[in-house]
Amino acid sequence: MSQPEETPRLTHLDERGQAQMVDVGAKADTQREAVARGSITMQPETLQLIVSGAVPKGDVLAAARIAGIMAAKRTPELIPLCHTLLLTHVSVTIEPDPAASALHIEARVRTRGPTGVEMEALTAVSVAALTIYDMCKAVDRGMRIGDIRLAEKRGGRSGEIVLE
Numbered sequence: 001m002s003q004p005e006e007t008p009r010l011t012h013l014d015e016r017g018q019a020q021m022v023d024v025g026a027k028a029d030t031q032r033e034a035v036a037r038g039s040i041t042m043q044p045e046t047l048q049l050i051v052s053g054a055v056p057k058g059d060v061l062a063a064a065r066i067a068g069i070m071a072a073k074r075t076p077e078l079i080p081l082c083h084t085l086l087l088t089h090v091s092v093t094i095e096p097d098p099a100a101s102a103l104h105i106e107a108r109v110r111t112r113g114p115t116g117v118e119m120e121a122l123t124a125v126s127v128a129a130l131t132i133y134d135m136c137k138a139v140d141r142g143m144r145i146g147d148i149r150l151a152e153k154r155g156g157r158s159g160e161i162v163l164e
């Protein structure tokens with residue numbers, strides 16, 4: 001007879017339901033990686049301005065990539081219960097999609113440590129998209145940021161998870 005499955009529980013809550021930072025001190029350091037993705041849609045003219053480098057505020061794609069990298073590094077300052085991690089790699093790529101009139105953003109974050117980097121990857125995508133919005137809002141207030149999600153994670157007890 002198989003054992004009953006353990007009911008999942010929220011690890012950021014103690015036995016009284018109070019928020020807590022999870023103690024990862026006893027967990028082994030492993031190589032960890034997370035990939036997050038998201039998009040920002042806009043008017044076709046706005047996309048053309050970005051791709052051609054004609055946005056008055058400057059190089060939107062370069063600024064967004066740097067902002068995403070910086071955001072990954074500062075995630076514990078923004079998300080209250082995140083651990084401070086030594087990130088070993090952060091990359092942010094942004095691909096234009098003229099058919100959808102969108103920019104697709106991907107962040108890949110790595111570390112070697114006792115906990116994963118999903119929040120860092122998700123934060124990188126979010127801030128890269130917000131940077132694009134900020135730099136282009138004067139020409140297109142109808143831009144939409146969306147579909148920000150975890151696409152992959154590797155390492156730790158749960159091993160590899162590929163969601164797309």
